[in-house]
Amino acid sequence: MKKIWSIAKNELYSLFYSPIAWIMFVIFMVMIGVSYIRVLDMFFVAEKQGGFSLFFVEHLTHDITVHGAVGYLTWELQTLYVFFPLLTMGLISREKNNGTIKLLYSSPVKIRDIILGKYLAMMVVTLCFIIICAITMMAMSFSIENPDYVQLTGSLIALFLLLSTYAAIGLFFSSLTPYQIVAAIFTFACLAFLSKADSLWQEMDMVRDITYYLNIGKRSMPLIGGLFSVRNICYLLIISIGFICFTIFRTMAATESIPSWKKVMRYGIVILLGLFAGYITSRPSVNAYLDLTRDQFHTITPPTQEVLAKMNEGPLEVTIYANLLNFAFASNFKPSMENETSSNLFERYSRFKHDIKVNFVYYYAVAPDSYNFNIYKGCTLRQIAEKVAGSMRIDINRFLTPEEIRKQVDIESESLDNFMVFKYKDRSAIVRTYDDNDFWPLEDEMTAGFKSMLMEQPLIAFLSDGITRRPFSEQVRDYTDLAGRKKSRESLINQGYRFDTVSLEKQPVPQNIAGLVIADVRKPLSPTCLERINQYIENGGNLFLTVEPDRKQAVAPILEKLGLKYRDGMLIQPQDNNSSDVINTYLTDQAIHLSPRFERTIYEDHRAFLDSVYRVILGGSGSFDYVQKDGFLMEPLLRTDPKLCWNRLQPVKPDSMHFKLTKLPDDETGTFIPALKLKRTVKGREQRIFVVADADFPTSNYTNIFNPKQYNFKFGFWCLSQFSYGRYPANTVRPLAKDNKFRIDAKNILVQKKIMVWVIPILIALAGSFILIRRKRK
Structure with missing residues (x-):
C-alpha cells in the first residue's frame, strides 16, 4: 500500500x-x-x-x-x-x-x-x-x-x-x-x-x-x-x-x-x-x-406496497397493446423503446414484486371512416400500415392484423387505442393511457389496476328510469366525464370503479352494487320503482341523488323519506360574467374532509392562492330544508354566502337571467344548503347518502370554468368515491415536503x-x- x-x-x-x-x-x-x-x-x-x-x-x-x-x-x-x-x-x-x-x-x-x-x-x-x-x-x-x-x-x-x-x-x-x-x-x-x-x-x-x-x-x-x-x-x-x-x-x-x-x-x-x-x-x-x-421521493407509497405484497401467489403478467396507426405510437411505443418503457413504468413496482413480466403486442387497426383513408387514397389498410411502418423503419410483420388482434383482446371496447392488460392468476384488469401531458398511468391508476385483481371492484349503478343522466353517453348533460370516460385518468372508471345502468321497473336493486345514482329524474317514477328505492334505502344502500328545481316533484317521495324538502324557488346570485342563476357555493369542513387526497388538494391550493373559500358552482339550483329522521346524521356539504345569494320565490323567465337581478321584497335571505351528506349505521355498516340540489354541477358546462376556480368535478368525484369505504381510489398521498x-x-x-x-x-x-x-x- x-x-x-x-x-x-x-x-x-x-x-x-x-x-x-x-x-x-x-x-x-x-x-x-x-x-x-x-x-x-x-x-x-x-x-x-x-x-x-x-x-x-x-x-x-x-x-x-x-x-x-x-x-x-x-x-x-x-x-x-x-x-x-x-x-x-x-x-x-x-x-x-x-x-x-x-x-x-x-x-x-x-x-x-x-x-x-x-x-x-x-x-x-x-x-x-x-x-x-x-x-x-x-x-x-x-x-x-x-x-x-x-x-x-x-x-x-x-x-x-x-x-x-x-x-x-x-x-x-x-x-x-x-x-x-x-x-x-x-x-x-x-x-x-x-x-x-x-x-x-x-x-x-x-x-x-x-x-x-x-x-x-x-x-x-x-x-x-x-x-x-x-x-x-x-x-x-x-x-x-x-x-x-x-x-x-x-x-x-x-x-x-x-x-x-x-x-x-x-x-x-x-x-x-x-x-x-x-x-x-x-x-x-x-x-x-x-x-x-x-420523503421517499423515488418510492411508491405504503398503500401500493401493501397491495403488491398481497400479490404473492404468482407472477404479474403485463401485456402492452400498441396500435401502429395511433398518433402516440411513434413517440411512445416503437419497438426500440421497449426497455425504456418497461423501466419507466414498472421498475418502481418491481422493487416490491419481483416477478412482473412485461410483453409488447403490436397491431394495426383504424375505424372505417378514419382520416388515414383520405391521406392514402386508394390504399388498403394493409398498404397504409406498410407505409407508416416503413417510415419508422419497422418490419410490418411485427404487427398483428385486425383479425389476429381481435382473437386476443377486444380492441373495439378501447377505441382501437394503446392500453395495457394486467393478468394475475385468473383475473385481469385494463390500465389505459390518457389524453394529457403525463400520458402514462401514474401510481393512482396502476394501484387501481393491481387492486382490481385482488378484490371486487365497486359497482355503481345509474338509474335508467325517468329519463335520468347516464354514465357513458357523450351528451353534455350526462356524467361521462365523472364516471365512464376511459381516456380521462380522473374519471372514476380509471380509479377502480365499474358502472352500469339499472331499470327498477324491470328488476329490484342489485345486491352487489356499492351505490345507486339517481341523477335528475325528468318524469315521475312508478310506484314499483319508488318502492324498490325505498326498500334499498331501508336496507342501508348508498345513494347519490341530484335534483333540478323544476323536477323536484319527481323525487319528492324519496326526499321525504330522507327527512329532506326541496325549497320552493331558485337561488339567485347576480354577477358580471355569468347569468344570475349561476351561484358560487362553498365547501364546508365536512366536504373538505371527504378524503385525505381532497384535503391535500385544498391545502395545496390554499398555499398557492391563499384562498379562504372553495367554490362549487351551481346553475339553476335550489336548496334543502332538513330535519333529523330515521337515525340519519345530516352534514351540510355546500353553503351559500348570505351577502351575495338569495332565494327567489317568484318564477323568473330564462331571458331575464342574463341580467343582474335585484332583490324583491318576498325573496328569502340567509345561508342556504344545496348539498348534504346523510349517514347512519345499518347492519354494522355506515350508510352514505349524498343529495345535491343541482344535477348539472359535474358536467362540462361547469367543470370547464376556470375563473373563479371551482371544485365541481372533485366534489362529485369524492362524493361517489365514498361508496367504496376507502378501498378506491388508492390513497397515494405523500408527506408534505419540508424543503419548500x-x-x-x-x-x-x-x-x-x-x-x-x-x-x-x-x-x-x-x-x-x-x-x-x-x-x-x-
Whole structure:
C-alpha cells in the first residue's frame, strides 16, 4: 500500500504542478456556480410569484440539484464528461512519450501497484471536483428551509463513483498510446458510447438488453438523485474494475512474452465475469434499493406496497397493446423503446414484486371512416400500415392484423387505442393511457389496476328510469366525464370503479352494487320503482341523488323519506360574467374532509392562492330544508354566502337571467344548503347518502370554468368515491415536503453569485499560481 500511495503522490505532484488541473478547477467552479445561481434564482422567483408557480416549489433539495433537465448537477455532468479525458490523457501516455515507463518497469514495483497508484491519484482529483460541488450544496443548504442533507450526501457519493469510473476509463486509454491527444479522443469516444448506448441497435432484439444496460447515464442518474440500487452501484464498480484490469493487462503485455491467445483470454475472462456480475445484480430478486430522500421521493407509497405484497401467489403478467396507426405510437411505443418503457413504468413496482413480466403486442387497426383513408387514397389498410411502418423503419410483420388482434383482446371496447392488460392468476384488469401531458398511468391508476385483481371492484349503478343522466353517453348533460370516460385518468372508471345502468321497473336493486345514482329524474317514477328505492334505502344502500328545481316533484317521495324538502324557488346570485342563476357555493369542513387526497388538494391550493373559500358552482339550483329522521346524521356539504345569494320565490323567465337581478321584497335571505351528506349505521355498516340540489354541477358546462376556480368535478368525484369505504381510489398521498421555502432574499442571491462566480474561482486561481510559482523557484 505504501508503494501505491508513493506513486499516487508523485502523480499528484505532476498534476498539481501543471496549470491544466488548476485551470479546470477554476473553469468548473465558474460553470457550476453559474448553473447553481441560475437554477436557484428560477425557483426563488417561482416562490415569489406564487399562484401556480408554487406547485413547482416543492422538494427544493432534489429539484435544484438533480431534477431532470433542471437540476444544476445534471447540467454540469456534461462538463465533467469533457474534463476527465483531458485530465487522464497523460497518466500513462506521458510516461511512454518521455521514456520513463521503462524505468517504472525496471523498478521493484509491481505493475499492478503502478496502475493502482495512478488511479488513486485520479480519485484524489475526483475528490477535488466533489468538494467544489459540495460548496454549492452548502450554499443551497443555507438558502432553503429544512434541506435534505442525506440526499445531498448520497448525491456526492454517487458523483464520486461516477467520476471514478470516468477516471478508470481514461486510465485505460492512456495506456494504449504515447500520444496524449489520441488518448483523450479515445476516452471521449468511449464515454460518448456509454452515454448513448441505450439508443444504439435498439431495433435488434439480440443486443437491445445489452446496450440498454451499458448506458452510463441510466445507471448513474438514479444514484445521483438519491435512489441507490445494487444494480447501478455494481454497474459503476464493474466498469471501473474492468478498465483497471484492462490497463494492468495492457501494461503487462510490454514486459512479458506470452502467446497472444493468453492475452486475449485475460480480457475475455474479465468481460465474461463483468457480464455475469451485471446479469446477476440486475435480476429483480437481487437488486436491492435504498431511497435516501427524506420523503421517499423515488418510492411508491405504503398503500401500493401493501397491495403488491398481497400479490404473492404468482407472477404479474403485463401485456402492452400498441396500435401502429395511433398518433402516440411513434413517440411512445416503437419497438426500440421497449426497455425504456418497461423501466419507466414498472421498475418502481418491481422493487416490491419481483416477478412482473412485461410483453409488447403490436397491431394495426383504424375505424372505417378514419382520416388515414383520405391521406392514402386508394390504399388498403394493409398498404397504409406498410407505409407508416416503413417510415419508422419497422418490419410490418411485427404487427398483428385486425383479425389476429381481435382473437386476443377486444380492441373495439378501447377505441382501437394503446392500453395495457394486467393478468394475475385468473383475473385481469385494463390500465389505459390518457389524453394529457403525463400520458402514462401514474401510481393512482396502476394501484387501481393491481387492486382490481385482488378484490371486487365497486359497482355503481345509474338509474335508467325517468329519463335520468347516464354514465357513458357523450351528451353534455350526462356524467361521462365523472364516471365512464376511459381516456380521462380522473374519471372514476380509471380509479377502480365499474358502472352500469339499472331499470327498477324491470328488476329490484342489485345486491352487489356499492351505490345507486339517481341523477335528475325528468318524469315521475312508478310506484314499483319508488318502492324498490325505498326498500334499498331501508336496507342501508348508498345513494347519490341530484335534483333540478323544476323536477323536484319527481323525487319528492324519496326526499321525504330522507327527512329532506326541496325549497320552493331558485337561488339567485347576480354577477358580471355569468347569468344570475349561476351561484358560487362553498365547501364546508365536512366536504373538505371527504378524503385525505381532497384535503391535500385544498391545502395545496390554499398555499398557492391563499384562498379562504372553495367554490362549487351551481346553475339553476335550489336548496334543502332538513330535519333529523330515521337515525340519519345530516352534514351540510355546500353553503351559500348570505351577502351575495338569495332565494327567489317568484318564477323568473330564462331571458331575464342574463341580467343582474335585484332583490324583491318576498325573496328569502340567509345561508342556504344545496348539498348534504346523510349517514347512519345499518347492519354494522355506515350508510352514505349524498343529495345535491343541482344535477348539472359535474358536467362540462361547469367543470370547464376556470375563473373563479371551482371544485365541481372533485366534489362529485369524492362524493361517489365514498361508496367504496376507502378501498378506491388508492390513497397515494405523500408527506408534505419540508424543503419548500426559501430563507434568503434577492440580495443574498447576488452575494452568492459573486462568491461562486468570482471570489472562489479567484481564490482557486491564486492557490494554483502560488503553488506553480513556488515550484518554479525551487
